[in-house]
Amino acid sequence: MGALNVLIAVCLTYVAMLFVVAFMAERAALRGRTTWLRSPLVYTLSLSIYCTAWTFYGAVGNAARSGMEFVTIYIGPTLVMLGWWWGLRKLVRVGRTQRITSIADLISSRYGKSPLLAVFVTMIAVIGTTPYIALQLQSVTLSFASFARIDPQAVQLADSDATALWVAAGLALFTVLFGTRNLDANERHHGVVMAIALEAVVKLFALVAVGVFVVWGLGGGVSETLARIDASDIGTWQVDNGRWTALILLSAAAFLTLPRMFQVLVVENEDENHLRTASWAFPTYLMIMSLFVVPIAVVGLDVMPEGANPDQFVLTVPLSQGQQSLAMLSFLGGFSSATSMVIVAAIALSTMVSNHIVMPIWLKIAKGGAVISGDVRSVVLVSRRFSIAGVLALGYAYYRFSGGGAALTSIGLISFAGVAQFLPALMGGIFWRGSNHTGALAGMLVGFLIWAYSLLLPSFGPGVFLPAGLLEHGPFGIGWLKPQALFGIEGIDPVVHTVLWSMSLNTGAFVLFSILSFPQPMERLQGAQFVNVFQHSGNPQGWSGGLAQAEDLMVMAQRILGPDEAQALFQRAAVEQGLGGYLPDPTPDFLQKLERELSGSVGAATAHAMVSQIMGRATVSVEDLLAVADETAQMMEYSSQLEAKSAELTRTARQLRAANEKLTQISLQKDAFLSQISHELRTPMTSIRAFSEILRDGDDLDQGLLAKYSDIIHQEAIRLTRLLDDLLDLSVLENGQVSLNIREGSLQDLINQALASTGAENSGLRIRRIGISDDIVMETDLDRLAQVFINLIANAQKYCDAQDPELTIRVIERDNYLIVDFVDNGSGIPAQAQDMVFEKFSRVSDHKAAGGAGLGLAICREIMLRLGGAIAYLPGQGGAAFRVSLPAKLKLAAQ
Numbered sequence: 001m002g003a004l005n006v007l008i009a010v011c012l013t014y015v016a017m018l019f020v021v022a023f024m025a026e027r028a029a030l031r032g033r034t035t036w037l038r039s040p041l042v043y044t045l046s047l048s049i050y051c052t053a054w055t056f057y058g059a060v061g062n063a064a065r066s067g068m069e070f071v072t073i074y075i076g077p078t079l080v081m082l083g084w085w086w087g088l089r090k091l092v093r094v095g096r097t098q099r100i101t102s103i104a105d106l107i108s109s110r111y112g113k114s115p116l117l118a119v120f121v122t123m124i125a126v127i128g129t130t131p132y133i134a135l136q137l138q139s140v141t142l143s144f145a146s147f148a149r150i151d152p153q154a155v156q157l158a159d160s161d162a163t164a165l166w167v168a169a170g171l172a173l174f175t176v177l178f179g180t181r182n183l184d185a186n187e188r189h190h191g192v193v194m195a196i197a198l199e200a201v202v203k204l205f206a207l208v209a210v211g212v213f214v215v216w217g218l219g220g221g222v223s224e225t226l227a228r229i230d231a232s233d234i235g236t237w238q239v240d241n242g243r244w245t246a247l248i249l250l251s252a253a254a255f256l257t258l259p260r261m262f263q264v265l266v267v268e269n270e271d272e273n274h275l276r277t278a279s280w281a282f283p284t285y286l287m288i289m290s291l292f293v294v295p296i297a298v299v300g301l302d303v304m305p306e307g308a309n310p311d312q313f314v315l316t317v318p319l320s321q322g323q324q325s326l327a328m329l330s331f332l333g334g335f336s337s338a339t340s341m342v343i344v345a346a347i348a349l350s351t352m353v354s355n356h357i358v359m360p361i362w363l364k365i366a367k368g369g370a371v372i373s374g375d376v377r378s379v380v381l382v383s384r385r386f387s388i389a390g391v392l393a394l395g396y397a398y399y400r401f402s403g404g405g406a407a408l409t410s411i412g413l414i415s416f417a418g419v420a421q422f423l424p425a426l427m428g429g430i431f432w433r434g435s436n437h438t439g440a441l442a443g444m445l446v447g448f449l450i451w452a453y454s455l456l457l458p459s460f461g462p463g464v465f466l467p468a469g470l471l472e473h474g475p476f477g478i479g480w481l482k483p484q485a486l487f488g489i490e491g492i493d494p495v496v497h498t499v500l501w502s503m504s505l506n507t508g509a510f511v512l513f514s515i516l517s518f519p520q521p522m523e524r525l526q527g528a529q530f531v532n533v534f535q536h537s538g539n540p541q542g543w544s545g546g547l548a549q550a551e552d553l554m555v556m557a558q559r560i561l562g563p564d565e566a567q568a569l570f571q572r573a574a575v576e577q578g579l580g581g582y583l584p585d586p587t588p589d590f591l592q593k594l595e596r597e598l599s600g601s602v603g604a605a606t607a608h609a610m611v612s613q614i615m616g617r618a619t620v621s622v623e624d625l626l627a628v629a630d631e632t633a634q635m636m637e638y639s640s641q642l643e644a645k646s647a648e649l650t651r652t653a654r655q656l657r658a659a660n661e662k663l664t665q666i667s668l669q670k671d672a673f674l675s676q677i678s679h680e681l682r683t684p685m686t687s688i689r690a691f692s693e694i695l696r697d698g699d700d701l702d703q704g705l706l707a708k709y710s711d712i713i714h715q716e717a718i719r720l721t722r723l724l725d726d727l728l729d730l731s732v733l734e735n736g737q738v739s740l741n742i743r744e745g746s747l748q749d750l751i752n753q754a755l756a757s758t759g760a761e762n763s764g765l766r767i768r769r770i771g772i773s774d775d776i777v778m779e780t781d782l783d784r785l786a787q788v789f790i791n792l793i794a795n796a797q798k799y800c801d802a803q804d805p806e807l808t809i810r811v812i813e814r815d816n817y818l819i820v821d822f823v824d825n826g827s828g829i830p831a832q833a834q835d836m837v838f839e840k841f842s843r844v845s846d847h848k849a850a851g852g853a854g855l856g857l858a859i860c861r862e863i864m865l866r867l868g869g870a871i872a873y874l875p876g877q878g879g880a881a882f883r884v885s886l887p888a889k890l891k892l893a894a895q
């Protein structure tokens with residue numbers, strides 16, 4: 001078998017392994033076994049996506065051409081990690097408390113949740129990253145080609161465009177599979193991170209292996225190699241101070257602002273304390289990565305023929321020595337570097353594109369869409385998937401367009417310089433309360449334009465985007481506007497030139513415009529939140545509730561977070577507020593929490609827009625403005641405490657009022673019931689008496705009448721008994737005198753039995769079953785549980801007023817709990833009556849025909865209480881919905 005075929009086989013096996021690792025990590029995360037996944041080591045390793053193929057191969061090439069300069073790319077991040085980890089901690093804390101999903105989200109969220117900023121940052125990120133993705137594709141194809149060259153049988157296989165296309169498609173598949181499995185509310189991708197950690201180990205191991213081979217296998221040991229280095233040009237290289245400073249600054253900035261770095265550093269961070277480990281472990285990783293760069297470059301220059309590309313030395317040196325397995329390892333190292341970068345970059349960019357461009361457009365088109373129709377989650381997921389495919393397609397197109405040629409080699413730094421334009425807005429955002437939206441926009445705009453004009457466009461060469469004449473003499477012959485010699489400063493390195501002008505003018509414009517313009521209230525609020533994140537990670541103010549319809553919010557939240565998560569969130573909030581059921585009061589606190597939870601899925605700006613849609617207002621209130629007027633954070637804290645207190649008082653008063661109303665209603669209903677029950681008792685009694693008198697006195701009754709009258713007496717007697725039975729049952733349950741008959745049984749059988757005994761399916765009520773499988777077994781009082789089910793099914797039969805009535809029975813298993821939902825498609829129960837229906841004698845409307853006394857649900861509630869479970873009304877499901885939950889195994893000791 002040819003070398004290339006082996007390589008392809010190894011490659012495919014490796015990719016398959018990545019899939020398996022990612023898959024297993026996802027599964028472990030789903031089962032809550034995350035100790036491993038959440039270790040600081042994995043976090044540190046995931047940061048290594050900083051070292052892309054550009055550094056894996058390129059560092060050696062760079063060393064061969066420009067001596068020690070390659071080190072600058074490692075010094076920047078090292079300085080950040082070692083010297084500034086407290087700053088990183090702040091960034092991570094902000095990211096966590098504000099549920100930030102990307103760098104675009106952070107900047108937009110900080111400056112008043114501005115959609116415009118989000119779109120702008122997203123676009124710069126896409127423009128800056130696409131060439132970088134192309135660069136990774138190129139590196140994989142180049143290294144592939146190096147193998148193909150030594151394998152004469154495989155020449156026709158080595159079509160580099162096809163290789164790049166396959167790689168891009170494979171990466172898109174991986175990223176779609178593991179980057180958009182579900183809409184994680186906090187945007188963590190355990191599978192992807194685990195796979196990347198593995199790749200980090202592979203690339204480090206590969207580079208070290210090649211290094212060891214070069215030093216001890218070819219160089220003749222440490223001292224000999226050192227001697228060679230001394231003798232080579234690298235030993236005598238001059239350090240260009242200006243360029244070194246610029247490159248260190250640039251790489252430090254890019255380390256924070258590259259979308260993919262932001263993704264692993266901030267978004268995927270599980271625990272702030274991981275930074276503590278990463279602050280020394282990551283620089284160590286970088287140090288080992290750079291340890292053998294110079295030896296490989298020097299020995300490579302010695303042993304390789306004149307004109308060999310030093311960018312490929314890591315691969316070609318072992319190949320030229322016949323070390324095929326080592327070369328293969330080295331190939332896998334480069335492959336890992338390239339793929340991990342592309343995967344994370346694609347996730348980061350697609351999140352931005354989808355949250356800040358696609359979703360807002362969709363929201364505009366589907367007006368009120370979050371509340372009315374469809375499952376928003378699937379829209380988000382689909383848009384993410386398409387965005388991922390789009391990002392990779394763009395990378396591939398760029399690779400094809402640029403011809404995969406020399407223009408790509410300088411792309412790494414160009415890309416760094418592009419995203420570095422986010423730095424002033426980012427830093428200002430978390431350290432300077434006075435910075436604002438106008439400043440951020442002006443700064444980034446200026447920086448971006450200078451970057452594009454002086455570095456990006458000229459990098460394509462004269463005549464492609466910028467005419468040769470313009471490059472030489474400036475536009476219209478204006479000399480000081482020459483792209484590579486702005487303001488008349490000639491002769492400095494193009495990268496330094498761009499960094500100098502773009503960063504200083506960007507910062508200047510940012511500061512100036514921030515000072516000159518007045519921030520919006522929302523920005524002031526967010527500013528205080530971001531800058532003082534350590535003082536109050538608590539209550540940002542933004543909403544004051546009361547107006548919002550809790551049920552509408554629930555409907556929306558379910559569509560975005562998924563029913564389970566939304567219900568759990570609402571229920572928790574309700575419990576915290578001292579309420580039962582699933583509908584908390586829409587307090588500012590709760591709305592803020594909800595908004596943050598939503599922004600984990602759709603970004604801050606979109607989440608804000610969605611909540612505004614329901615709240616019916618898009619701006620902040622007078623109270624918020626007053627709060628803003630309090631400049632100092634302490635004042636804000638104090639006033640927010642007062643506000644919270646007064647909100648709490650109002651809420652308590654409201655709860656008392658509600659309790660009082662409930663009592664009055666119950667007492668009224670009881671009176672009504674007493675009169676009703678005497679009425680109900682009297683009616684059958686009267687007819688029983690009347691007909692039995694007829695039977696007693698009438699001698700000449702024919703057989704037919706006799707049967708009819710005695711039948712009426714019988715029916716009425718049954719009705720009476722049923723009523724008395726219910727009352728008796730309830731009183732027994734309430735007094736706790738019941739004895740339970742615990743048995744094991746299948747849930748499916750129980751449901752079927754309940755359906756059969758109500759005759760529901762023959763009565764025109766369609767039954768839809770979800771999640772009912774025959775392997776769900778529970779241990780409880782089956783007869784009592786059946787009684788509850790029968791009551792709920794019978795209620796749907798009686799009260800569901802849809803044209804085409806349907807009852808959905810849905811079973812969910814969750815940590816030893818069984819949840820059975822009964823959802824019909826009728827008009828449901830109005831919010832104010834949802835609590836009441838479980839009270840004795842309560843009936844929402846006077847369903848004379850139905851003939852119930854309002855005892856059914858009260859009995860259900862008592863039964864569920866005895867069974868250690870609960871029954872509750874589940875709002876926001878379209879029709880009437882009742883949720884029965886019970887432990888799968890009833891603990892007898894509780895009895």
Ligand code: ADP
Pocket residue numbers: 791795796799800824826828829837842843844845847851852853854855856857858880
């Ligand atoms: P009843 O014996 O009157 O059926 P329940 O306690 O079972 O008493 O129900 C209380 C009230 O709740 C009913 O009178 C009815 O108004 C309302 N209700 C119960 N289930 C439904 C449903 N599926 N759809 C609409 N209303 C319902």
